[in-house]
Amino acid sequence: MKRRSKGNLKKNFYRYSIFNKDRKEKRFTDPFVGGYFIQLHAIVHGRVQGVFFRASTCNVANSLEITGWVRNLQDGNVEVLAQGEKSKLNALLDWLQQGPKYSHVSKVDHKFLQKKESYSGFKVKI
Numbered sequence: 001m002k003r004r005s006k007g008n009l010k011k012n013f014y015r016y017s018i019f020n021k022d023r024k025e026k027r028f029t030d031p032f033v034g035g036y037f038i039q040l041h042a043i044v045h046g047r048v049q050g051v052f053f054r055a056s057t058c059n060v061a062n063s064l065e066i067t068g069w070v071r072n073l074q075d076g077n078v079e080v081l082a083q084g085e086k087s088k089l090n091a092l093l094d095w096l097q098q099g100p101k102y103s104h105v106s107k108v109d110h111k112f113l114q115k116k117e118s119y120s121g122f123k124v125k126i
Helices: 006-015 053-063 086-098
Strands: 017-019 026-028 037-047 067-072 078-085 104-114 122-124
Touching: 037 086, 053 067, 053 078, 053 086, 053 122, 078 086, 086 104
Parallel strands: 067 122
Antiparallel strands: 017 026, 037 078, 037 104, 067 078
16 A cells, blocks of 8 residues: 655645635645535524524534534624634525524625634534
8 A cells, every 4th residue: 555645645736726816825625525615604584583493503513524613793783703614604595595493684794805813613612
């Protein structure tokens, strides 16, 4: 069995890299997973505080193997920052538009961004 040196591993990593249009920042794909690791920032509007929305979001995100956080905002909305594969983030976004049993989601403002910092696990921020 042939062992790969660090040079070959680095070369293979850059082979799977994609550059954005202005070539200032790099986005990398994991060749073994096949998806882009990006970030979702969402603001959930409606009756979303006091109905276990944050805890339910944390459970769904952990089951999807997404990292990031969720927190209440002072205006009664909930903010979510999640990182992972785009397909998993889309699944979380679909869930955010429904919410848990006792919530009522009126709208979800969201945008996909490049991942800036890494998080370990998904947490409820206070």
